Amino acid sequence: MRKVAITGIGYTEVGKHRDRTLEDLFVDASRRAIANAGVDSLDGLYVGNMLSVFSGNQGHLAPYLATKLGFPGVHAVSIESACASGGVALAQGVMAIKSGLLDVVLVGGVEKMSGMKTVDATWGLTFAEDLEHVKRTGVSFAGLNAMLARLYMKTHGLRHEDIARFSVQCHKNGLTADHAQLKKRITVEDALSSPVVADPLRLFDACPMSDGAAAVVLQADFDGTDGSAEIVASSVATQTMSLHERKDMLRFKASQRAVERAQAQAGITLEEIDFVEVHDAFNVTGLLSLESMGFYSPGKSTYAVKKGETSLDGTLPVNTFGGLKARGHPVGATGLYQACEAVLQLKGEAGSNQIRRSASYGMVQNVGAVDSTSAVHILRGPGT
Amino acid sequence: MEEIVAPLLGTECGSCGTRFSSSTPVCRSCGSDSLTQVELPDTGRLITYTVIRYPPAPFIGEEPYTVGVIELDDGTRVLANLRGTEWEDADGEQRVVLHGNHNGRTVFRTFSE
Numbered sequence: 025m026r027k028v029a030i031t032g033i034g035y036t037e038v039g040k041h042r043d044r045t046l047e048d049l050f051v052d053a054s055r056r057a058i059a060n061a062g063v064d065s066l067d068g069l070y071v072g073n074m075l076s077v078f079s080g081n082q083g084h085l086a087p088y089l090a091t092k093l094g095f096p097g098v099h100a101v102s103i104e105s106a107c108a109s110g111g112v113a114l115a116q117g118v119m120a121i122k123s124g125l126l127d128v129v130l131v132g133g134v135e136k137m138s139g140m141k142t143v144d145a146t147w148g149l150t151f152a153e154d155l156e157h158v159k160r161t162g163v164s165f166a167g168l169n170a171m172l173a174r175l176y177m178k179t180h181g182l183r184h185e186d187i188a189r190f191s192v193q194c195h196k197n198g199l200t201a202d203h204a205q206l207k208k209r210i211t212v213e214d215a216l217s218s219p220v221v222a223d224p225l226r227l228f229d230a231c232p233m234s235d236g237a238a239a240v241v242l243q244a245d246f247d248g249t250d251g252s253a254e255i256v257a258s259s260v261a262t263q264t265m266s267l268h269e270r271k272d273m274l275r276f277k278a279s280q281r282a283v284e285r286a287q288a289q290a291g292i293t294l295e296e297i298d299f300v301e302v303h304d305a306f307n308v309t310g311l312l313s314l315e316s317m318g319f320y321s322p323g324k325s326t327y328a329v330k331k332g333e334t335s336l337d338g339t340l341p342v343n344t345f346g347g348l349k350a351r352g353h354p355v356g357a358t359g360l361y362q363a364c365e366a367v368l369q370l371k372g373e374a375g376s377n378q379i380r381r382s383a384s385y386g387m388v389q390n391v392g393a394v395d396s397t398s399a400v401h402i403l404r405g406p407g408t
Numbered sequence: 409m410e411e412i413v414a415p416l417l418g419t420e421c422g423s424c425g426t427r428f429s430s431s432t433p434v435c436r437s438c439g440s441d442s443l444t445q446v447e448l449p450d451t452g453r454l455i456t457y458t459v460i461r462y463p464p465a466p467f468i469g470e471e472p473y474t475v476g477v478i479e480l481d482d483g484t485r486v487l488a489n490l491r492g493t494e495w496e497d498a499d500g501e502q503r504v505v506l507h508g509n510h511n512g513r514t515v516f517r518t519f520s521e
Contacts, residue, residue, distance in 0.1 A: 147464035156430050157487045160512060162460060162467035163475045170458035171477055178456075222458045264436065268477040268487040269428070273455075 026244045028121040029252035030403070032061025033364040035238035038205040038352030040138040044235070046073075046080055047092045050134040053237035053357075054093050057130060061241035067126040068099040072113035072133035073356035074106055075148045079140050089132070099126060106152035107305060109133060110359025111260075111390025111399030114240070118258040118401075121244045132239035133357035145233055149355075152393035154266050166230060166306075168267050168394050170222035173308040176274055177224070180323030184224060188215035189329045190307035191228050191349050197336065198350025200376035203361075205234050205352030229307050231347075236354035238361040248406035253367045256385075257286035257402035267394045276316035278398035279389055283317045286387070290402045294318050297402070298383045299341040299369055301362040303391035304348045313389055314342065317400075337380040344369055344377050359390035359399060370405030384408040411508030411515065413450070418484055420446040429486035450506035452480035454516075459493050478504055478516055491517040 034056025036049050050071070058066070069090050077083045086100035099120070103113040110133030117131035137145055149165040150158045157163060173187065192212055198204040215228035247254040261281035264270050270277075287293065300319065304310030314325040319340060328334055334342035345351045345365045348358060366386040368374040383405050390399045419432040423440035429448060434441050457476035460467075467473075474490040491507050507517040 142462065143465040143468055146462055147466065150464045154430065158464065159466075160514060161475045161487055161489050162463055162470060162473060163487065164460055164462060164464055166462065167458045167460050167475055171456040171475070174458065175456040221462060222460055225458075266430070266487070268485050269430075273477070 025122040026124060027247050027254060028118050028242050028244060029246035029250070029254040030240045030363065030367050031243045031246050031252050032057045032059070032063070032241035033239070033367050034058070034060055035203055035361060035364050036236050037203045038234050038236040038354055038361070041136070041235040042138050046076055046082065046134055046136045047089060049136065049235065049237035050089050050132055051092050053134070053239045054130055054132050057239040057241050061243070063128055063241060066095050066098050066128050066130050068117070068120055068129040069093070069095065070113040070117045070129065070131045071100070071102045072109035072359060073102065073135060074104055074109050075135065075355065078148050078151070079136060105397045106392035107303070107353070107355050107358060108390045108392030108397040108399050109356035110238070111362070111388070111401070112359070112397065114359055114363055114401060115258045115260045115399050117242050118255055121242050127244045129242045130239055131242060131360065132237060133360040134237035135354035135356045136235045137233040137354065138235050152396070157266055157268070164222065166222045166225060169306040169309060170225040172267065172273060172312070172394060173225050173229070173306065176308055176312065179274060182323070182326055184216055185212045186326040186330070187229065187307045187311060188212045189326065190304065190310050191215050193329055193335060194304065194343050194347045194349035197344055197377060198346025201345040201351055204346045204350050205232055206346070206350045225306060231305050231349050231353040234352035234354040236352060236357050236361070238357045238364050240360060240363050248404060248408055251371070251406045253370045253406065254404045255401055256404045257289035257400070259285040259289065260397065260399045261285065262397050263395060265393070265396050274312060274322065276312055276395035276398065278395045279313055279391065279400065280316045280318070282389070282398040282400035286400045286402050292385060292402070297385050297387045298381055299344055299379050299386050301343055301347065301365060301386070301388040303389055304343060305353060305391070307349065309391065309394065310343065310347065313391070317389065336377065341379040344374065344379060359388070362388040362390060363401065366403045370403055412510040413506055414509045416448040416450055416506055416509055416514065418446055418448040419443045427482060427484040429484050448484055449481040452478045452504055454490070454502040454504050455479055457490055457495055476516070486514070488514040488516050491515055
């Protein structure tokens with residue numbers, strides 16, 4: 025199969041863009057990526073988005089955004105996998121290139137959450153879960169994660185400050201990330217005293233509601249010799265849809281499977297991964313991701329955060345630009361923000377957020393619902 | 409207020425015996441499609457719970473309310489509401505019993521109530 029690399033990246037600032045439309049954000053990010061790649065045309069477009077039908081009555085994003093972008097004839101596909109839409113869209117683009125079907129592909133993710141009232145946004149996010157259980161109980165997405173958090177802390181004898189430290193670290197990285205939504209330092213005390221969202225989760229345990237778009241250009245047969253970040257593994261896995269049905273609710277089997285498959289594809293071990301962007305929709309999901317992916321044993325990721333192992337100058341930097349918590353989580357775009365950030369690290373262009381150790385391999389993990397879908401990619405830096 | 413307690417219904421796989429508390433056309437344990445409706449036990453243990461304060465739109469006005477994961481005595485997992493909002497930390501040993509089950513809503517309560 026052919027090689028595939030990211031030859032261009034582009035993204036908007038993450039935040040509440042009340043005056044900007046979804047297509048505006050998407051075109052902005054995409055044109056930056058296209059200019060960054062230095063290409064004139066595209067063969068294909070893959071779009072990741074979760075809620076445009078619900079929030080903006082706009083479906084059929086593939087030809088809509090292809091037209092808005094000025095490429096109305098291309099092979100264009102929309103992907104919806106809840107919060108994993110971006111990562112899954114990336115996997116589709118990779119597949120199109122590696123298979124030989126297409127040569128130059130733009131993969132973009134976009135979300136506009138700010139147009140919705142809180143109750144509607146909350147309702148929209150529950151679409152990631154099996155409706156039968158939402159209708160039966162009124163559970164929210166935050167509620168599912170809250171039940172997970174309670175079980176996690178109980179099982180491993182953890183206290184709230186142990187998970188809150190993950191949010192604190194994310195904010196520290198977000199401080200210097202130009203595109204981050206939240207650029208302010210928070211302390212563990214701030215986190216523990218923030219308003220309760222769903223017991224035991226508080227506001228600072230959760231990522232914000234965000235708008236934004238991010239895009240990458242993928243090209244065939246490019247790799248490190250061209251100065252590009254090569255995608256050496258791409259894997260999408262799933263597990264039992266509903267959290268409560270899983271025998272071990274603390275095991276993110278989709279992420280575990282995706283990582284195992286990705287490692288096999290790339291032919292590398294976890295020890296060779298220099299940094300990882302995990303899906304911290306809530307700090308507890310970031311921590312459980314690290315454990316299920318195999319970086320730390322169950323219950324131990326909190327100690328790693330406490331000891332500084334996951335900081336920018338640690339042994340395994342995590343969420344180097346603030347993750348979902350501080351950079352933000354424009355739902356369908358997050359997977360592409362992760363990819364763009366990984367490219368910045370691998371090319372040594374991360375500025376104040378550059379990891380101290382040399383960046384040869386980066387892993388990005390983008391999850392839908394509570395690990396019902398997991399899209400994992402491994403990228404290799406040009407210097408490797 | 410008297411709660412209506414209709415039997416808690418689930419699905420059982422005729423091939424491997426696994427039970428599900430949600431609609432199941434194909435057994436996700438063994439792949440069989442020979443599934444029948446069964447009555448599930450009305451008691452179990454509470455694994456974890458939360459109190460919803462920011463409901464999804466269709467549930468506005470009901471908050472705060474409690475949602476929990478219950479493992480029924482036959483091992484079947486169910487997501488249901490719990491009566492009240494003052495719950496002690498569930499330690500996996502809290503016993504619960506079906507309190508109400510009608511109109512598409514299922515509510516459990518502690519044994520001691």
